[in-house]
Amino acid sequence: MEPFAIKDSTMAFIGLGLIGGSLARGIKRARPDIRIMAYMRTRAKLEQAQKDGIVDVILEGIGEELRECDLIFLCTPVEYNARYLSAIRPFLKPGALITDVGSTKTDIHEEIRRQGLEHCFVGGHPMTGSEKTGYENSTDHLLENAYYIVTPPEGQSGESAQYTENVRRILAVAQAVDAIPLVLDYREHDRVTAAVSHLPHLVASSLVNLVKDNDSAAGTMRRIAAGGFKDITRIASSSPEMWEQICMTNAAPIGDMLEQYIYSLQEILAQIRGHKGRDIYRLFDQSRSYRNSISDRAKGPIEPSYEFSVDVADEVGSISTIAVILAAKGISIKNIGINNNRERGEGALKIAFYNETSMKEAWERLEKYKFDLVRL
Numbered sequence: 045m046e047p048f049a050i051k052d053s054t055m056a057f058i059g060l061g062l063i064g065g066s067l068a069r070g071i072k073r074a075r076p077d078i079r080i081m082a083y084m085r086t087r088a089k090l091e092q093a094q095k096d097g098i099v100d101v102i103l104e105g106i107g108e109e110l111r112e113c114d115l116i117f118l119c120t121p122v123e124y125n126a127r128y129l130s131a132i133r134p135f136l137k138p139g140a141l142i143t144d145v146g147s148t149k150t151d152i153h154e155e156i157r158r159q160g161l162e163h164c165f166v167g168g169h170p171m172t173g174s175e176k177t178g179y180e181n182s183t184d185h186l187l188e189n190a191y192y193i194v195t196p197p198e199g200q201s202g203e204s205a206q207y208t209e210n211v212r213r214i215l216a217v218a219q220a221v222d223a224i225p226l227v228l229d230y231r232e233h234d235r236v237t238a239a240v241s242h243l244p245h246l247v248a249s250s251l252v253n254l255v256k257d258n259d260s261a262a263g264t265m266r267r268i269a270a271g272g273f274k275d276i277t278r279i280a281s282s283s284p285e286m287w288e289q290i291c292m293t294n295a296a297p298i299g300d301m302l303e304q305y306i307y308s309l310q311e312i313l314a315q316i317r318g319h320k321g322r323d324i325y326r327l328f329d330q331s332r333s334y335r336n337s338i339s340d341r342a343k344g345p346i347e348p349s350y351e352f353s354v355d356v357a358d359e360v361g362s363i364s365t366i367a368v369i370l371a372a373k374g375i376s377i378k379n380i381g382i383n384n385n386r387e388r389g390e391g392a393l394k395i396a397f398y399n400e401t402s403m404k405e406a407w408e409r410l411e412k413y414k415f416d417l418v419r420l
């Protein structure tokens with residue numbers, strides 16, 4: 045995609061939490077000259093953002109100051125984003141553009157159509173995030189190398205100059221924060237995210253609740269739950285308010301996926317009870333191939349990560365031993381840390397390198413010292 049430069053000079057954020065905060069930080073990092081206004085309910089956090097040099101103007105609410113804005117970002121939970129449209133509308137200056145970062149898109153696009161705002165809206169959704177919330181968890185690099193889905197409104201001619209220019213304004217933002225822009229139809233967006241984001245959150249939370257309901261009074265399940273359970277359930281710690289709204293605004297696609305998933309679980313149940321080992325083997329075999337074809341690089345496909353993990357018994361001594369072994373060969377370590385999947389300090393060390401060559405050299409070296417290595 046050709047590069048686009050941000051031409052908008054004043055921007056407003058309604059909601060400055062994990063995603064709004066990260067986007068604002070990323071924009072300020074790329075373009076400190078851009079003036080950022082922000083509104084959220086917790087005044088103290090807005091003051092912090094101003095101290096951090098991210099917010100130039102604290103907004104007390106939706107009002108006159110918005111008339112100065114070229115671009116307005118809606119970064120609250122999805123149902124609130126759609127509701128903010130009516131409040132913002134009277135304060136839009138000619139040429140101003142509204143965008144959002146919501147995890148579902150059809151709902152807000154339908155509200156845009158109801159209000160006849162297609163000429164001044166382009167949807168957005170950065171495919172990155174965390175189970176954590178709030179400005180305090182935002183970073184200037186959260187969106188780096190993540191897909192930034194851009195959903196143009198319907199009913200605008202793809203040829204029209206204004207349509208093209210509006211889409212480009214959001215592509216420029218995505219590029220400025222080093223994300224990877226991807227233009228998608230908003231209904232397609234909701235179908236796809238139902239499968240790869242929304243259903244997984246329902247699965248994680250229902251699995252955690254299942255374990256909670258089956259655990260003993262002594263809490264043995266909770267105590268011994270290790271990597272497998274923790275890997276698949278991290279997202280069960282996400283915001284209930286945000287996820288209720290995501291599910292309620294994408295009920296039909298999520299329902300379709302959930303129905304198929306329940307069907308597949310019923311098949312698995314029959315195979316387990318019928319001792320159909322070959323079917324169970326096929327389940328794991330097929331999933332392994334497809335899962336292995338999906339990149340595990342947390343930050344998307346641009347920057348490859350060169351890392352592996354080392355099984356160690358005592359992480360404190362092991363870090364220095366490994367560091368010495370690698371340093372002796374002149375191999376630089378980019379990052380080294382404990383994989384949080386094991387209990388009581390015993391576990392895996394994750395080591396990241398700057399390039400493939402040093403990763404391979406380190407692998408060979410540590411293998412010689414009989415370390416147990418695991419590819420990530």
Ligand SMILES: NC(=O)c1ccc[n+]([C@@H]2O[C@H](COP(=O)([O-])OP(=O)(O)OC[C@H]3O[C@@H](n4cnc5c(N)ncnc54)[C@H](O)[C@@H]3O)[C@@H](O)[C@H]2O)c1
Pocket residue numbers: 058059060061062063064083084085086119120121122124125145146147148169170171172173174175176177178179283286290
């Ligand atoms: N968390 C993720 O992983 C993720 C990823 C991509 C997109 N999103 C989307 O981003 C949006 C924000 O999510 P987040 O993770 O930043 O959540 P968050 O809880 O960290 O931030 C939400 C922000 O909105 C503010 N807010 C909430 N209700 C408000 C209201 N009624 N009026 C004004 N401000 C209000 C909060 O004070 C906070 O500043 C959501 O629409 C979500 O679907 C989230």
Ligand SMILES: O=C(O)C(=O)C[C@]1(C(=O)O)C=C[C@@H](O)C=C1
Pocket residue numbers: 146147170171172173174175176240241242279
């Ligand atoms: O990594 C996480 O914690 C996320 O849940 C991020 C995640 C997802 O991948 O499902 C969650 C919601 C979004 O809209 C986009 C990204």
